[in-house]
Amino acid sequence: MNVKGLFITFEGPDGSGKSTQIKYLKQYIESQNLSYLSTREPGGTTISDAIRTVLLNPDHTSLTNETEILLYAASRAQHVEECIKPALDAGKIVICDRFVDASVAYQGYGLGVPVTRIKEINAFAAKGLIPDRTYLIDISPEEGRTRMEARDDREYEMSLDRIEQRKLEYHKRVREGFHHIYREDSNRICWVNGHQPSDMIFEEIRTDFQNYIQSYKKI
Numbered sequence: 001m002n003v004k005g006l007f008i009t010f011e012g013p014d015g016s017g018k019s020t021q022i023k024y025l026k027q028y029i030e031s032q033n034l035s036y037l038s039t040r041e042p043g044g045t046t047i048s049d050a051i052r053t054v055l056l057n058p059d060h061t062s063l064t065n066e067t068e069i070l071l072y073a074a075s076r077a078q079h080v081e082e083c084i085k086p087a088l089d090a091g092k093i094v095i096c097d098r099f100v101d102a103s104v105a106y107q108g109y110g111l112g113v114p115v116t117r118i119k120e121i122n123a124f125a126a127k128g129l130i131p132d133r134t135y136l137i138d139i140s141p142e143e144g145r146t147r148m149e150a151r152d153d154r155e156y157e158m159s160l161d162r163i164e165q166r167k168l169e170y171h172k173r174v175r176e177g178f179h180h181i182y183r184e185d186s187n188r189i190c191w192v193n194g195h196q197p198s199d200m201i202f203e204e205i206r207t208d209f210q211n212y213i214q215s216y217k218k219i
Helices: 018-031 046-056 065-089 100-110 115-125 141-150 168-184 198-215
Strands: 006-011 036-040 093-097 133-138 189-193
Touching: 006 018, 006 065, 006 100, 018 036, 018 093, 018 133, 018 198, 036 065, 046 065, 065 093, 065 100, 065 115, 100 115, 100 168, 133 168, 133 198, 141 168, 168 189, 189 198
Parallel strands: 006 093, 006 133, 036 093, 133 189
Antiparallel strands: none
16 A cells, blocks of 8 residues: 555544554554554644643643643644654654644633634644544543543643543533534544444544545545
């Protein structure tokens, strides 16, 4: 298979199991001898990772909504310029844990900021870059919270980061936001039921990915 500059993103509410599915997809891509880069947001570069520590630190309770929106966009701008775009230009498959859809869901629908404003800010930050294929793993906020509290790979000593600590109603709005995003762009987004066993979830993703790259043409 010969794939050039393919941008794949994973989205979903917190606790949806994106990290596990990304790991499985990387293993599959490696088995197919395809060149790829795996990265995440916020983060992916030295500067973007520094911004990540500010955004997710639970001690930063005074961070305003406006600051949060702009910091995510700033991290993304650096990430696109320094990491994602060069990899795509080199003909690699880029797998990214979250992208602009996450800002629309979390800062737009979650915080109640006009979605059009979030899209405008991030179109500028991402230089208009749009994923070729997005896997949206859907899960209820209640199940997501249960899974998050059971994890032991915390970046901070506290059990949940600043965003994860928000009330259940916020996370319900985020999930509904992802549903809106899917309905508006179902040709790009592959919706997957995240309540299934992880191997069943990956089989759906693998099948879709295999079909997608076989028909994908990009010059």
